[in-house]
Amino acid sequence: MTTKRGNAVPPLDEFGRIRAWTEGRQSQEFFDRAGVTLGIGDDAAVVTDSPGQEWLLAMDTMVEEVHFRNETMGAEDIGYKALAANVSDIAAMGGFPKFALVSVCVPPSWDAARMKRLYDGIYACAERYGVAVIGGDTTSAPTHLVVAVTLIGTVEAGRAIRRDGAKAGQFVFLTGPTGLSAGGLHGMLRNGHSEKSSLPTPSRLIQAHQRPIPSVKAGRLLLEQGWGASLNDVSDGVASEAWEIAEASGVRLRLKETQLPLSGELAAYSRDNGLDPLDFVLYGGEDYVLLGTADREYEQAMKERFRSEGIPLFIIGEVEEGLPGVFAETAAGATKPVSKRGYNHFPKG
């Protein structure tokens, strides 16, 4: 049979490519324990249900030149972070991450070896959080790499921590400092684009950007103890996440600038470069700590338990009645509105 619609046969078909990147990465024993009946290689994966649990479904996509550039993220970092962003979404509901589907759109600039490193990163993150990679697809792309990940998690039925549970009188908390990831990106872009860069970017900031740490343990603690009234992960910046809680819950959040955690590295980097660290702290995304609200009566117990578990906990403000909005109280006692603006990796302005 001749092929009049003739075209070059690619070196590997879709399943060949997927196999080359995924085969032998996770054991059948792990799949069995995780509840995977059928993994990669059929039209759909099959997983078994867990009695008394509900399923959490999250999907998060990373696009070359929108979410990362090759001078700021290695191939392994990109894979790691694509999965970590989704793990963080499950953490923000108080759930356990379980199964991942990975879709990659691969442009000519990404050869097989580079894609293999990307999958190395995906599997490194999967191993750390006990996630079974069970499917997905791979296509070609004209110019830019796209990695879309769907993550399925579980949570005790009826107990997922939503963003609409904030109530007046509660306090606002953060489970870690923010702005580090944005600071790291800022430093890498500056060093890459200017010879005038005076001081190296602290490695903790770069690490925060390239290998973020989702807060699964903190999310579970907040759910198990019944402390979390509302919860978001800081993927899009404290300001944006606080706005989402305020709007979903119909409340006003008042943050205290002096109580916002500021890492020493970010303070030093900002000072050395003449920048306002609060811009990073409030508007930098992808730190993957949790922002939430809880009843005042739990404050002491939460502080003690988080301390004993080695998880940071910062009380950064309070929930008030009023039209949905977010305000910041300065050190001098003035109140300013906090803009709703989200995180933009590579601003044009």
Next chain:
Amino acid sequence: MTTKRGNAVPPLDEFGRIRAWTEGRQSQEFFDRAGVTLGIGDDAAVVTDSPGQEWLLAMDTMVEEVHFRNETMGAEDIGYKALAANVSDIAAMGGFPKFALVSVCVPPSWDAARMKRLYDGIYACAERYGVAVIGGDTTSAPTHLVVAVTLIGTVEAGRAIRRDGAKAGQFVFLTGPTGLSAGGLHGMLRNGHSEKSSLPTPSRLIQAHQRPIPSVKAGRLLLEQGWGASLNDVSDGVASEAWEIAEASGVRLRLKETQLPLSGELAAYSRDNGLDPLDFVLYGGEDYVLLGTADREYEQAMKERFRSEGIPLFIIGEVEEGLPGVFAETAAGATKPVSKRGYNHFPKG
């Protein structure tokens, strides 16, 4: 607080955009019936489990200039087909489609009105197959639109029809003619690129390409009756799907060229344009009929039941022992190997 990392505020933030495209599309009552505890608008969606069922998870992505061009697919068609491709994957396991997550990466050439039409197509397909759209994400993209869809379906525990169940002695079947979608694309590209086009492309072929019909009913019948031993949907062409069954099952598939269903429209289009219709039938993808194998003892019952249900059924070959492979028997009785080559929308050759 000044914004030193200043950048233009987009007209709508991510949630604003998603809301504009998705709000009010599906009712709370439908969500309740479908088992959706929490839909679009939090870090993750929440769905309840169904006792005695397993979950099917499929993910399929469409990329501008790889899977479609704007001269061959309208915005609504693209949305419809992105979901339909996933519905087809669930059908190929014998399952029910249930919940969808949609991720879109939107380049500047896709404005809000055009994106709305794309979502019109997604929801038209969702309504037809009873799918609840419960989440996803939206990002910008530098140049090309990407639509990634994850579809979650259910199937009776332990009963999903896999591709590795083919056995020597079984017959090979198709639940509809193939090559129509590829013929439609061929015609649209030809008419778009040449003034010499003699005859219009039959609308049935164009319709097959733009609005494919997944085979959920056929898949359910094959599972409920216990007839389907192995099953694939024809997303990548009969040749490629037959190869997948052959390799997964460790058998040889012998197809009979004279028994491959050929639609009158495709036969006419091929004749008028001096093309071999078999190239479309064997190597054209995205027809979303089902290719499978079944035991000989079921042949008569299957034929009768499919006829009474109004679903086509074509017996196109048989399963033999041997090294994995696919062969075609010509009208003259000769045997030729069938290439493993998959479907390529826009070949460069």
